[in-house]
Amino acid sequence: xxxxxxxxxxxxxxxxxxxxxxxxxxxxxxxxxxxxxxxxxxxxxxxxxxxxxxxxxxxxxxxxxxxxxxxxxxxxxxxxxxxxxxxxxxxxxxxxxxxxxxxxxxxxxxxxxxxxxxxxxxxxxxxxxxxxxxxxxxxxxxxxxxxxxxxxxxxxxxxxxxxxxxxxxxxxxxxxxxxxxxxxxxxxxxxxxxxxxxxxxxxxxxxxxxxxxxxxxxxxxxxxxxxxxxxxxxxxxxxxxxxxxxxxxxxxxxxxxxxxxxxxxxxxxxxxxxxxxxxxxxxxxxxxxxxxxxxxxxxxxxxxxxxxxxxxxxxxxxxxxxxxxxxxxxxxxxxxx
Ligand code: EPU
Numbered sequence: 001x002x003x004x005x006x007x008x009x010x011x012x013x014x015x016x017x018x019x020x021x022x023x024x025x026x027x028x029x030x031x032x033x034x035x036x037x038x039x040x041x042x043x044x045x046x047x048x049x050x051x052x053x054x055x056x057x058x059x060x061x062x063x064x065x066x067x068x069x070x071x072x073x074x075x076x077x078x079x080x081x082x083x084x085x086x087x088x089x090x091x092x093x094x095x096x097x098x099x100x101x102x103x104x105x106x107x108x109x110x111x112x113x114x115x116x117x118x119x120x121x122x123x124x125x126x127x128x129x130x131x132x133x134x135x136x137x138x139x140x141x142x143x144x145x146x147x148x149x150x151x152x153x154x155x156x157x158x159x160x161x162x163x164x165x166x167x168x169x170x171x172x173x174x175x176x177x178x179x180x181x182x183x184x185x186x187x188x189x190x191x192x193x194x195x196x197x198x199x200x201x202x203x204x205x206x207x208x209x210x211x212x213x214x215x216x217x218x219x220x221x222x223x224x225x226x227x228x229x230x231x232x233x234x235x236x237x238x239x240x241x242x243x244x245x246x247x248x249x250x251x252x253x254x255x256x257x258x259x260x261x262x263x264x265x266x267x268x269x270x271x272x273x274x275x276x277x278x279x280x281x282x283x284x285x286x287x288x289x290x291x292x293x294x295x296x297x298x299x300x301x302x303x304x305x306x307x308x309x310x311x312x313x314x315x316x317x318x319x320x321x322x323x324x325x326x327x328x329x330x331x332x333x334x335x336x337x
Contacts, residue, residue: 030177047067080187200221290314291314
């Protein structure tokens with residue numbers, strides 16, 4: 001186990017924040033992971049996956065364990081289904097592209113989401129009408145406390161909108177090591193109901209879409225709206241879309257009839273936080289190196305050398321302004337460290 005000291009995490013978080021790990025180790029096997037978790041020299045541990053859903057507001061005074069477990073394996077194959085296991089350290093988008101190359105359907109709407117496979121279940125990644133929970137069979141995790149291995153079937157993960165058991169009840173207690181998906185070979189469950197996808201397919205001249213076509217449409221939409229973390233540090237949507245009661249919504253709608261919304265259930269309505277932030281005047285704004293993306297106000301960006309604290313201060317300023325204007329509280333989606 002090769003432990004480094006005072007190690008810069010700038011290239012390990014998609015915000016590109018130059019915070020440091022007091023100790024750092026990258027693990028490529030389950031036994032290395034267990035060894036790192038059991039290290040008596042470093043009592044505090046911090047698990048780092050793709051670094052795509054966190055904002056580092058300070059240095060990490062712990063042993064940072066970077067999950068670098070790799071591998072993709074077909075577990076079983078039937079007429080129309082394939083069950084595939086993928087290790088936590090694989091890059092999410094590269095895995096999606098791999099499945100599409102094999103002709104498998106299911107993950108196309110989740111193309112180009114930054115981060116690694118192991119982080120995907122934690123926040124139940126979702127886009128354009130599909131969430132990870134719709135395709136996942138189970139995931140495996142190692143206990144931080146004693147290194148024991150556990151399998152979590154889908155139902156045990158308590159998935160919700162950008163939420164799972166790993167984000168609340170079991171927060172920080174398990175390291176996800178692998179995820180198992182069931183994908184389709186022929187009869188695909190395609191989701192093209194999002195207006196943006198339908199329009200993009202039309203632009204591409206496609207009438208009978210395949211999973212690959214949908215992935216191409218999603219990639220084009222995301223590239224137009226969302227910044228590439230390789231060129232502009234960001235963590236995707238910084239805030240969750242707020243869900244409000246029908247009663248609050250009726251009041252809101254009389255004041256802002258033009259606001260977009262999605263019906264979640266008979267009693268709940270979701271309002272796009274991007275719209276609220278844009279209306280509050282923040283879209284494209286820059287405060288030093290911390291900013292709000294010019295094409296999607298839900299995304300905060302690091303123009304180069306912003307500190308995590310500067311990004312956090314901007315987030316708080318936005319939260320306050322949105323609350324003052326609309327009476328709605330928007331909560332961060334990213335983990336604030
Ligand atoms: N909008 C604005 N101004 C903005 C941004 C959005 O008015 O600056 C409006 C749009 O015009 C549209 C509505 O808000 O009417 C929704 O926008 P969009 O379709 O871009 O989706 P979103 O609700 O802002 C969510 C996810 C994204 C995901 C897209 C597509 C959350 C927090 N975000 O964004 O996920 O890609 O839907 O499904 O749910 C992520 O989690 O990192 C992420 C990018």
